[in-house]
Every structure is written in C-alpha cells, then in structure tokens.
Amino acid sequence: MSDSVDTTTLSIEADDETADEITVPAGLVDLVAEGDQSTAETVGDVVLLSFASRAHHLVHHGEGGDEELEAQEERVMELFEERFGVTFGEATGHQH
Numbered sequence: 832m833s834d835s836v837d838t839t840t841l842s843i844e845a846d847d848e849t850a851d852e853i854t855v856p857a858g859l860v861d862l863v864a865e866g867d868q869s870t871a872e873t874v875g876d877v878v879l880l881s882f883a884s885r886a887h888h889l890v891h892h893g894e895g896g897d898e899e900l901e902a903q904e905e906r907v908m909e910l911f912e913e914r915f916g917v918t919f920g921e922a923t924g925h926q927h
Contacts, residue, residue, distance in 0.1 A: 853874075
C-alpha cells in the first residue's frame, strides 16, 4: 500500500559544498503546510522545528550540556523565533 503514496524529493546543499536528498510523502507535506506554503518552506519549517526540539531536549532534558551546546541551543532558538515570530516555548507550550 505504501508504494501508492506519492512522494516528493528535496535537495539539500550545505555551505561546505556537500549535498543530500530527502524523500517524504507529499500528502504529509500538504498536511503540515500552513496556508499557501511551498513544499520547500514547509520542509524548512519542519527541519528548524526538529533542530530546535532536539537542542532543547539535549540541554534541558538530557544529561546536561556544556557551554558550547548551550550556545548552539540559544542560537537555534533565536533562529526559530526569527522564522516563526514566536518563541519555541510559545509555539510548543513547553516552557522552562
């Protein structure tokens, strides 16, 4: 049955000239898109949310972070707020 699900493939290019591709179900992208967001914007949102969530977990719920990890978490939270217009805590209802 899963073979009948349409997918979309996105290319990712990094500053260090490496690249990768990710294939995801197209309907899932449509499901989480807000308004008339493009596929790339929607996946970008999910990627940033994922990094923010993971960083938050490592710093606040993991085995504790060092100064470098805490700086990385602080920066991803700034980028999150710039992109979404709300803090990670406001967006997720999870605040410390």
